[in-house]
Amino acid sequence: MTRITPPTVTMSTGSRTLEIDTGELLFPGLVLAFCLFYYWDTRALPELSMLYAGPLLYTTIALAVVTVAVQAVSVGGGDDPRGGGDGGVESAAAAFDPDSDPEADEEAVFTVRSAAVLIVLTAGYIVALEPIGFLAATVAFLAATLYLFGERNPLALAGYSLGFAIGVWLVFVQWLMIPL
Amino acid sequence: MLGLLFPAAIDGALGILSSPYVLFAILLGTAVGIVFGAIPGFSATMTIILFTPVTIPFEPTVALIFLVSAYGGAVYGGSIPAILINTPGAPGSIVTCWDGYELTKQGRAIYALAVSAIVSGLAGLIAATFLLVFAPPISDFALNFGNPEMFLLAVFALTIIPAAKGSSLSKALLAGAFGLLIGTIGNDPQLAQPRATFGQTALLEGVDFVVVLIGLFVLAEVFWLAYRGTVVTGDNTVQRGASEVYDAARAVVSRPVGFVRGALIGTFIGSLPGAGADVANFVSYNEAKRWANDELADRFGSGIIEGVIAADSSNNATQGSALIPTLTLGIPGSGATAALLGAIALHGLNPGPGLFDASGDIVYAMILSLFVGNVLILIYGLAGSQYFGKLAYIPIRYIIPSVAVLAVVGGFAVRNAPVDLYIVLLFGLLGVLFVVYDYPLVSLVLGVILGDIAESGFVTGWLLTGESATAFLFNSSIAVGLLALIALSLVVTAVKN
Numbered sequence: 272m273t274r275i276t277p278p279t280v281t282m283s284t285g286s287r288t289l290e291i292d293t294g295e296l297l298f299p300g301l302v303l304a305f306c307l308f309y310y311w312d313t314r315a316l317p318e319l320s321m322l323y324a325g326p327l328l329y330t331t332i333a334l335a336v337v338t339v340a341v342q343a344v345s346v347g348g349g350d351d352p353r354g355g356g357d358g359g360v361e362s363a364a365a366a367f368d369p370d371s372d373p374e375a376d377e378e379a380v381f382t383v384r385s386a387a388v389l390i391v392l393t394a395g396y397i398v399a400l401e402p403i404g405f406l407a408a409t410v411a412f413l414a415a416t417l418y419l420f421g422e423r424n425p426l427a428l429a430g431y432s433l434g435f436a437i438g439v440w441l442v443f444v445q446w447l448m449i450p451l
Numbered sequence: 452m453l454g455l456l457f458p459a460a461i462d463g464a465l466g467i468l469s470s471p472y473v474l475f476a477i478l479l480g481t482a483v484g485i486v487f488g489a490i491p492g493f494s495a496t497m498t499i500i501l502f503t504p505v506t507i508p509f510e511p512t513v514a515l516i517f518l519v520s521a522y523g524g525a526v527y528g529g530s531i532p533a534i535l536i537n538t539p540g541a542p543g544s545i546v547t548c549w550d551g552y553e554l555t556k557q558g559r560a561i562y563a564l565a566v567s568a569i570v571s572g573l574a575g576l577i578a579a580t581f582l583l584v585f586a587p588p589i590s591d592f593a594l595n596f597g598n599p600e601m602f603l604l605a606v607f608a609l610t611i612i613p614a615a616k617g618s619s620l621s622k623a624l625l626a627g628a629f630g631l632l633i634g635t636i637g638n639d640p641q642l643a644q645p646r647a648t649f650g651q652t653a654l655l656e657g658v659d660f661v662v663v664l665i666g667l668f669v670l671a672e673v674f675w676l677a678y679r680g681t682v683v684t685g686d687n688t689v690q691r692g693a694s695e696v697y698d699a700a701r702a703v704v705s706r707p708v709g710f711v712r713g714a715l716i717g718t719f720i721g722s723l724p725g726a727g728a729d730v731a732n733f734v735s736y737n738e739a740k741r742w743a744n745d746e747l748a749d750r751f752g753s754g755i756i757e758g759v760i761a762a763d764s765s766n767n768a769t770q771g772s773a774l775i776p777t778l779t780l781g782i783p784g785s786g787a788t789a790a791l792l793g794a795i796a797l798h799g800l801n802p803g804p805g806l807f808d809a810s811g812d813i814v815y816a817m818i819l820s821l822f823v824g825n826v827l828i829l830i831y832g833l834a835g836s837q838y839f840g841k842l843a844y845i846p847i848r849y850i851i852p853s854v855a856v857l858a859v860v861g862g863f864a865v866r867n868a869p870v871d872l873y874i875v876l877l878f879g880l881l882g883v884l885f886v887v888y889d890y891p892l893v894s895l896v897l898g899v900i901l902g903d904i905a906e907s908g909f910v911t912g913w914l915l916t917g918e919s920a921t922a923f924l925f926n927s928s929i930a931v932g933l934l935a936l937i938a939l940s941l942v943v944t945a946v947k948n
Contacts, residue, residue: 294887294888295888297884297888298625298881298884298885298888298890299625301881301884302625302629305629305632306632308647309632309646309647312646312647312648313646313647316639316644316646317642317644319639319641319642319910320639320641320642320644320646321639321646322641322909322910322913323635323905323906323909323910324632324635324639324646324906327628327631327632327635328632330628331625331628331629331631331632334621334624334625334628335625337621337625338621338622338625341619341621342619342621342622380680380848381676381677381678381679381680381847382678383678385677385678386674386675386677386678386883389673389674389677389851389855390674390879390880393670393855393859393876393879394876396855396856396859397859397872397873397875397876400859400869400872401869409856412852412855412856413852413853413856416851416852416855417848417849417852420677420847420848420851420852421848422848422849431849435853435856436856439856439857439860442505443504443860443864447504447505447507447508447864448508449504449860449863449864449867450867451860451863
């Protein structure tokens with residue numbers, strides 16, 4: 272199974288080494304970016320509107336900083352033999368390991384690459400819904416995803432994609448009156 | 452008889468339950484739950500979330516009773532593939548595999564499935580009784596909560612999650628605070644000024660938490676499935692005949708202590724926020740092993756029925772008790788109860804301490820429907836679990852795209868807003884990040900759900916107590932008690948960390 276490992280960055284100053292697990296920075300970083308936008312968007316609002324949201328915003332920022340300090344950053348004593356340089360990336364960025372079990376055909380389709388393609392396909396499906404319509408977008412998404420996960424029989428691809436899309440359309444659009 | 456013991460709302464609830472539509476909702480909901488629960492990768496949470504948009508056109512009573520029945524059915528359904536093909540339908544059934552599948556290999560799958568159905572149904576009934584008895588006094592007590600207490604209750608709910616789950620304190624609190632912040636998006640309740648709406652009209656009403664749930668618990672799970680797949684390890688072994696059902700009934704009756712212990716452990720653990728069927732079945736199995744004599748303890752995992760009883764009596768008991776904090780305080784302790792709370796809000800009811808007071812008949816009808824639903828689990832399970840088990844062989848490559856489409860369609864159906872599709876996608880990605888880096892999903896969801904209660908409690912309480920922190924925090928003995936509980940949760944988590 273393919274794995275993805277965000278890098279750990281190691282920096283050294285004198286006898287001290289500083290290790291930053293960049294994967295652990297992702298969520299706190301996203302939160303801080305959102306908080307920055309939130310602050311910018313609400314900075315002109317009256318005090319009463321921000322009576323609760325203001326302190327909450329600062330608390331969230333503080334928690335994000337604490338989480339980075341506790342989870343992502345570790346300080347070593349300088350015993351690491353690799354710590355002699357000016358710093359660098361310890362593991363290759365986003366290192367993709369080769370499939371460890373090439374014989375497992377069934378499993379080989381379930382990889383980080385498949386998951387990434389599925390995310391892109393889902394995003395494309397969402398964007399395409401409005402311009403090309405529910406049925407066309409759904410049939411295309413289903414067929415592409417089935418193909419991605421190993422379905423090669425054209426009859427099964429076409430039959431399931433059409434059948435499922437029409438079934439969902441009948442339930443949600445015709446029965447539940449959802450304007451998809 | 453019941454009317455003498457319980458409030459008048461019970462009469463209304465019994466009236467609701469006698470409607471043929473409602474009875475049909477229980478019949479159908481339980482069956483739907485078992486079917487979806489039996490599909491590997493489909494948890495009770497996903498089942499409730501995906502069916503919530505479908506229930507929108509129905510009366511709240513029919514819709515909510517359908518969903519609560521599906522919840523119970525799905526928890527039980529997860530055990531079927533665990534026994535038949537060594538693949539748990541949901542995390543709450545992992546332990547069921549250990550002895551259940553060993554029995555299948557010995558040709559005794561029908562025996563194991565029948566025991567699973569009997570203990571699941573009966574344990575569900577015990578937990579439903581606890582819910583019926585304990586929920587009304589707790590909800591009465593909760594009516595004493597003023598504004599500061601509501602705010603402190605929300606904070607307590609967020610601090611107890613890492614204590615119960617053993618997560619990192621800073622990660623859980625950050626996830627919870629971020630959830631609360633997401634909950635403030637939209638017009639503020641005081642002056643109706645837009646906050647962080649990205650210029651989207653739909654976001655003026657805020658981020659709908661059902662949409663967040665779909666992203667975090669359904670789409671994220673689909674992305675995750677695409678990465679790890681599921682591996683069916685079981686094979687088909689010739690199984691013995693229907694006399695096994697009789698043996699199963701005898702096995703349960705002759706082991707009342709094991710069954711009642713499992714049900715009580717499940718009931719207790721289910722009532723704690725953050726801990727559900729996935730924790731209960733491990734604890735129950737370990738306790739059963741600890742209580743057994745040395746000779747029996749050594750045979751756990753080799754295909755003994757005590758193992759199946761311990762696992763399945765505990766996981767189904769969590770449902771009834773998990774509804775206690777959900778229905779009385781508006782605090783869901785798990786993904787499944789959060790999903791149910793989302794459905795309650797979507798159908799126009801006001802989740803929170805006033806729920807019993809305002810909609811007592813519907814809430815009691817939901818509780819009473821659990822009794823019917825658990826009897827149905829027993830009947831469906833005994834009659835057809837080996838047929839439901841065939842669902843476990845549906846290829847995962849068909850499940851992934853189908854569920855992704857249902858997540859997208861469901862996200863849109865909540866309020867017909869295109870922006871919600873992007874929110875589903877965003878939270879789907881965030882859900883993956885949470886799983887990879889071990890952030891508790893429940894903390895984020897709880898933050899979003901409790902956002903309204905926390906804000907109105909804080910703002911109104913702060914203004915009414917003269918903008919004094921002391922007056923706010925020490926408003927009443929309940930507030931002091933909640934402060935003590937918050938401090939205790941933080942200390943327990945810090946020590947565990």
